[in-house]
Amino acid sequence: MKKRDIENPFRLFGSRRRTSVLVLLGLLEESYPTELARLLGARLYSVQTILDALESESVIVTRRLGRTRRVQLNPRYVAFDELKALLWKLGMHDRELQGAAAQKRGRPRRKGKRG
Amino acid sequence: MLDATSSLVDVAFAVCTALDRAGTTAVLTGGSAATYYAPDAYQSADLDFVITFTASSEGERALLALGYSRRDDFYEHLTSPFPLEFPPGPLMVGDDVITRWNTEQRDGALLHVLSPTDCCRDRLAAFLFWNDFSGLEQTLCVCRSQPDRVDLDSVRAWCQRERALDKHDLFSKRLREP
Numbered sequence: 433m434k435k436r437d438i439e440n441p442f443r444l445f446g447s448r449r450r451t452s453v454l455v456l457l458g459l460l461e462e463s464y465p466t467e468l469a470r471l472l473g474a475r476l477y478s479v480q481t482i483l484d485a486l487e488s489e490s491v492i493v494t495r496r497l498g499r500t501r502r503v504q505l506n507p508r509y510v511a512f513d514e515l516k517a518l519l520w521k522l523g524m525h526d527r528e529l530q531g532a533a534a535q536k537r538g539r540p541r542r543k544g545k546r547g
Numbered sequence: 548m549l550d551a552t553s554s555l556v557d558v559a560f561a562v563c564t565a566l567d568r569a570g571t572t573a574v575l576t577g578g579s580a581a582t583y584y585a586p587d588a589y590q591s592a593d594l595d596f597v598i599t600f601t602a603s604s605e606g607e608r609a610l611l612a613l614g615y616s617r618r619d620d621f622y623e624h625l626t627s628p629f630p631l632e633f634p635p636g637p638l639m640v641g642d643d644v645i646t647r648w649n650t651e652q653r654d655g656a657l658l659h660v661l662s663p664t665d666c667c668r669d670r671l672a673a674f675l676f677w678n679d680f681s682g683l684e685q686t687l688c689v690c691r692s693q694p695d696r697v698d699l700d701s702v703r704a705w706c707q708r709e710r711a712l713d714k715h716d717l718f719s720k721r722l723r724e725p
Binding site for chain 1: 673676677678679680681682683684713716717720721724
């Protein structure tokens with residue numbers, strides 16, 4: 433194995449960015465392109481291109497909620513369970529992505545709650 | 548007297564003591580309880596109290612005397628930046644109804660607050676049930692600030708009951724890391 437591969441094991445899915453998008457999506461379970469781009473500090477176009485490719489490979493699926501494109505892993509993907517477990521495992525070892533995920537409030541806010 | 552310089556913990560003690568003297572037991576919960584246990588690591592923007600007992604209707608008067616006034620479903624202060632909210636009870640963490648909490652004492656004042664272990668479970672619940680990673684970070688803040696007061700075995704058993712050992716594994720791994 434090349435030294436560069438040891439230093440950067442998170443290129444499993446082709447590129448660091450593509451792997452980050454998938455792992456972060458695995459951690460968040462569901463997201464949308466602008467959110468992923470914001471959390472990763474990436475260009476929206478770059479994230480959208482990655483998501484388009486993943487969708488064309490049936491790895492992720494898109495749902496439209498109004499004008500928002502919600503994306504998640506495709507539960508009908510042939511290796512969904514294995515992929516989900518792998519992404520979680522990779523996410524467990526990536527503090528940077530955990531920090532990115534923590535910037536998003538996932539829990540619901542009580543109606544009328546301030547702040 | 549509360550003012551703009553009062554910390555969240557100052558407000559928590561003042562409010563809880565005033566309510567207690569008015570015959571109302573209110574327990575600090577949510578992110579504000581996390582701030583109480585980890586004030587240097589996590590700052591909540593408001594205070595959540597769940598009322599577990601009331602023997603009179605003097606509670607609101609006690610809040611007015613502290614400088615709070617009601618606005619919609621929360622109380623705001625003339626000068627303090629920390630609003631008060633009283634979410635409906637019972638006091639719960641996940642599906643567990645909480646009947647025991649800590650009562651802290653300070654300079655003649657008291658504060659009813661979730662125990663450190665329940666505070667951790669409360670913050671971790673957001674991670675378990677809503678995949679909220681900010682809840683994980685808050686849990687870690689409390690655990691690191693109260694290393695001897697959190698029953699980690701109890702937290703693990705709870706995660707196991709909630710069938711979330713994978714998320715507990717991540718919590719446990721992060722807690723071991725510097």
